Amino acid sequence: MKVLKFGGSSIASSKRIKNVIQIIHNAVRNDKIIVVVSAFGGVTDLLIETGLKAEQGDASYRESLAKLEERHRQTAIELFSEDVYQDALLHLKKEFTEINNVLQGVFLLHERSAKSADLISSFGERLSAYLISRALTCEGIDASYVDARKLIRTDRNYGHACVSFEETNARIRAYIESDSALPVVTGFIASANDDTTTTLGRGGSDYTAAILAGALSAAEIQIWTDVPGLMSADPRRVKEAYTLPIISYAEAMELSHAGAKVLHPYTVRPAVEQKIPLVIKNTFDPENPGTTIVEKAVEEGGFGSVKGISSVNDVVLVDIAGSGMVGVPGIASRLFASLAQAGINIIFISQASSEQSISLAINPDKAEKAKAIVEKEFASEIAARQIERVSLRMGMAIISIVGDKMCGKPGVSARLFETLGKNGVNVFAVAQGANEMNISVVVDSVEEDKALNCIHESFFLSRNKIHLFVAGTGTIASSLIRQIAAHRDTLRKELNLEIEICGLVNTRKMALSKDGISLEMWESEMQPHEAGSGIEQFIDNIRKLNLHNSIFVDCTASQVVAAAYPSLLGSNISVVTANKLGTAGSLALYQKICSALRQGRAKFLYETNVGAGLPIIGTLSDLKKSGDVIEKIEGVVSGTLSYIFTMLKTGMRFSEIIVEAKEAGYTEPDPREDLSGADFARKFLILARELGHKMNFEDIEFENLVPEPLRGDISVQEFLEKLPAYDSYFENLLAEAKANHAVLSYLGRLENGVVKIGLSQVPETSPIATLTGTENMISFTTGRYHQNPLIVKGPGAGAEVTAGGVFADILRISNYFAY
Ligand SMILES: NC(=O)C1=CN([C@@H]2O[C@H](COP(=O)(O)OP(=O)(O)OC[C@H]3O[C@@H](n4cnc5c(N)ncnc54)[C@H](O)[C@@H]3O)[C@@H](O)[C@H]2O)C=CC1
Numbered sequence: 109m110k111v112l113k114f115g116g117s118s119i120a121s122s123k124r125i126k127n128v129i130q131i132i133h134n135a136v137r138n139d140k141i142i143v144v145v146s147a148f149g150g151v152t153d154l155l156i157e158t159g160l161k162a163e164q165g166d167a168s169y170r171e172s173l174a175k176l177e178e179r180h181r182q183t184a185i186e187l188f189s190e191d192v193y194q195d196a197l198l199h200l201k202k203e204f205t206e207i208n209n210v211l212q213g214v215f216l217l218h219e220r221s222a223k224s225a226d227l228i229s230s231f232g233e234r235l236s237a238y239l240i241s242r243a244l245t246c247e248g249i250d251a252s253y254v255d256a257r258k259l260i261r262t263d264r265n266y267g268h269a270c271v272s273f274e275e276t277n278a279r280i281r282a283y284i285e286s287d288s289a290l291p292v293v294t295g296f297i298a299s300a301n302d303d304t305t306t307t308l309g310r311g312g313s314d315y316t317a318a319i320l321a322g323a324l325s326a327a328e329i330q331i332w333t334d335v336p337g338l339m340s341a342d343p344r345r346v347k348e349a350y351t352l353p354i355i356s357y358a359e360a361m362e363l364s365h366a367g368a369k370v371l372h373p374y375t376v377r378p379a380v381e382q383k384i385p386l387v388i389k390n391t392f393d394p395e396n397p398g399t400t401i402v403e404k405a406v407e408e409g410g411f412g413s414v415k416g417i418s419s420v421n422d423v424v425l426v427d428i429a430g431s432g433m434v435g436v437p438g439i440a441s442r443l444f445a446s447l448a449q450a451g452i453n454i455i456f457i458s459q460a461s462s463e464q465s466i467s468l469a470i471n472p473d474k475a476e477k478a479k480a481i482v483e484k485e486f487a488s489e490i491a492a493r494q495i496e497r498v499s500l501r502m503g504m505a506i507i508s509i510v511g512d513k514m515c516g517k518p519g520v521s522a523r524l525f526e527t528l529g530k531n532g533v534n535v536f537a538v539a540q541g542a543n544e545m546n547i548s549v550v551v552d553s554v555e556e557d558k559a560l561n562c563i564h565e566s567f568f569l570s571r572n573k574i575h576l577f578v579a580g581t582g583t584i585a586s587s588l589i590r591q592i593a594a595h596r597d598t599l600r601k602e603l604n605l606e607i608e609i610c611g612l613v614n615t616r617k618m619a620l621s622k623d624g625i626s627l628e629m630w631e632s633e634m635q636p637h638e639a640g641s642g643i644e645q646f647i648d649n650i651r652k653l654n655l656h657n658s659i660f661v662d663c664t665a666s667q668v669v670a671a672a673y674p675s676l677l678g679s680n681i682s683v684v685t686a687n688k689l690g691t692a693g694s695l696a697l698y699q700k701i702c703s704a705l706r707q708g709r710a711k712f713l714y715e716t717n718v719g720a721g722l723p724i725i726g727t728l729s730d731l732k733k734s735g736d737v738i739e740k741i742e743g744v745v746s747g748t749l750s751y752i753f754t755m756l757k758t759g760m761r762f763s764e765i766i767v768e769a770k771e772a773g774y775t776e777p778d779p780r781e782d783l784s785g786a787d788f789a790r791k792f793l794i795l796a797r798e799l800g801h802k803m804n805f806e807d808i809e810f811e812n813l814v815p816e817p818l819r820g821d822i823s824v825q826e827f828l829e830k831l832p833a834y835d836s837y838f839e840n841l842l843a844e845a846k847a848n849h850a851v852l853s854y855l856g857r858l859e860n861g862v863v864k865i866g867l868s869q870v871p872e873t874s875p876i877a878t879l880t881g882t883e884n885m886i887s888f889t890t891g892r893y894h895q896n897p898l899i900v901k902g903p904g905a906g907a908e909v910t911a912g913g914v915f916a917d918i919l920r921i922s923n924y925f926a927y
């Protein structure tokens with residue numbers, strides 16, 4: 109014997125009912141079954157609303173009732189042939205006359221007792237069970253309509269009646285023996301000893317199914333609903349959530365208590381007591397095996413045997429704190445008793461062993477009342493300052509990880525807190541029962557989705573996901589997007605890493621999508637933004653989306669964008685930047701960045717700020733961290749200047765070289781930044797700051813190679829047009845060097861906290877003279893690399909190498925997020 113229960117969403121229309129009939133058809137082939145149904149989707153709510161209207165003397169309750177009647181009549185038309193329909197219509201008329209009479213009474217008396225409310229609600233199941241039993245008969249299944257009021261006896265606690273199991277079980281067994289037809293039983297409703305109608309409370313139809321199954325020692329209960337089963341997390345919030353194939357009763361209870369609305373834990377108790385398996389199935393996907401809930405689930409689950417995550421959102425945290433609570437027996441019992449007397453349900457409790465505070469989570473509608481009750485209960489302790497505060501924290505969410513084999517597995521809570529910490533999610537309170545089946549944390553509800561997603565990823569998925577927000581769509585950014593697109597599959601396969609670009613912005617346009625922007629069609633996905641407000645709007649949206657593992661990638665050369673780093677890092681959004689205007693910006697900005705980094709958990713990587721893709725910042729950092737003493741850093745750190753001097757030797761004209769370097773993506777957006785030495789100076793400023801020197805850009809002297817008349821406020825275009833007039837100046841410089849058996853080189857040196865930068869003639873025999881193309885060369889003279897300096901050499905500019913360096917920084921951060 110199996111009990112099949114169909115919820116309201118599964119039978120919300122005639123089409124869905126036909127689907128259910130098909131499911132029943134298949135089931136009766138193999139087993140003897142009992143069907144339990146809820147009211148058609150939405151009907152119970154409408155009945156309650158209609159009752160309320162009648163109570164308030166609002167005559168429009170009649171229209172609501174007429175709508176309900178029409179809905180059931182229409183379903184009958186769609187399900188039945190003409191003769192069955194006429195017969196069913198008589199039944200419907202009789203039922204609606206009865207409801208009408210009840211409502212008329214409520215309307216006249218302006219009174220709707222719990223007893224009449226139950227009677228009104230009972231019609232939903234009475235109508236649905238009747239129509240479905242008739243529909244089954246029409247399809248050739250011998251079915252009978254069973255009003256559960258004849259079977260299930262309860263006390264007179266209307267609204268949430270208590271079942272008298274002895275009598276109920278006897279009635280159920282007697283009925284099943286007396287009728288061989290397939291029973292279609294009304295869920296949710298029952299009757300008291302005086303034959304008045306009662307209801308079984310929330311999840312009542314599941315309860316009906318469990319009561320029947322318990323009475324008949326059924327082999328299985330199937331709960332048919334509109335979701336594929338119990339899932340590892342709420343799929344509306346966690347896209348990657350998956351159906352749990354098998355879990356234990358205890359796990360299902362914990363998950364249901366903690367917000368997974370598929371089952372109401374109380375309702376399935378009769379089945380649990382008899383160890384009857386419960387199967388959650390999806391009416392819209394009947395072949396899917398769904399979730400089986402049994403006494404002991406064998407499957408291991410995610411990390412630490414965690415089976416699922418759930419959340420209860422919008423709770424209020426009540427904090428009672430004071431040193432006078434320490435060691436005083438009875439505080440907790442008075443607290444809980446006073447709240448219980450006022451009917452306030454406590455969802456979560458936490459008290460540290462210091463006994464200085466107790467935190468409770470309750471529903472928000474009871475928050476002020478709870479505070480007043482607690483303040484009254486402890487008035488004398490508050491007056492004596494033994495209790496210092498009773499405070500409310502509104503807008504909280506409880507997130508729980510659940511698994512009955514979590515018990516005794518070290519590292520589960522460590523991973524939970526580490527995951528939340530890396531994503532900057534603050535935990536306000538924690539609770540774990542001694543059975544170690546559930547760890548609950550209270551977080552701000554704005555962090556709920558982020559917390560759920562990062563915990564889910566960390567416990568259940570071997571893959572982790574990074575959300576990128578890229579500022580700038582020029583030379584470097586477009587190469588970066590191409591590289592990510594080309595390498596995406598390899599990252600999925602080899603690193604289990606999923607990279608999504610969820611935001612793109614430039615000076616004119618923006619695109620945002622939490623599910624990711626197409627890496628092929630990104631240009632067409634960008635829409636114009638309000639001029640001037642792009643970056644603020646963009647950052648605002650990153651915060652609003654609040655996605656886990658978010659990285660802001662700066663591929664602009666904008667001061668405004670760099671100025672946003674401290675606040676991004678402060679919001680726990682990591683930053684990867686090719687833009688030097690943060691690390692080489694004002695000392696105040698640099699210090700703010702460092703301080704935001706120290707205070708938060710976000711990462712900040714900028715390897716491409718010096719030498720593009722070359723490992724210069726990383727090398728310097730490793731030397732420093734491992735205790736080496738940096739004595740001197742010197743070399744060439746401008747790809748553009750290297751390129752100019754290399755190409756001048758081939759006889760190419762200076763002005764043409766600049767145009768070519770710009771087109772090749774070697775120069776800054778304004779090539780005068782390179783030619784003036786400013787870009788070079790910034791790189792040495794960055795290196796100096798890495799060594800702890802509190803320097804400003806103004807402290808660095810450098811030689812400006814931009815011809816004097818072209819330094820003013822002229823556009824890049826105009827600068828390039830006027831440049832040929834100065835070709836001979838640079839040709840002469842080169843000729844002079846050649847005559848001295850030397851080459852031209854723009855060189856920098858940092859020693860004893862002093863930076864020297866300028867154009868020099870370097871002997872043709874010097875290693876610097878071997879540089880070709882955009883090559884940079886930097887040497888570190890240190891305590892360990894004293895005789896033979898450590899040298900890093902290679903291309904120091906260009907879209908591909910720079911984007912590659914940015915990409916590598918992104919992967920370093922994703923590695924930090926990964927488990
Ligand atoms: N070219 C190279 O070899 C290297 C470049 N870099 C740095 O990479 C950065 C990008 O360089 P490119 O791609 O060549 O520049 P680009 O001029 O091609 O692109 C800059 C992008 O930033 C956008 N942008 C500028 N201000 C903005 C703002 N306020 N808000 C939003 N978007 C803004 C522009 O619309 C454009 O899409 C620069 O900071 C540069 O110093 C770093 C290392 C090497």
Ligand SMILES: N[C@@H](CC=O)C(=O)O
Pocket residue numbers: 716717719720745746747748749774775776782787904905906
């Ligand atoms: N324009 C720069 C690019 C790297 O920062 C250069 O030429 O070095």
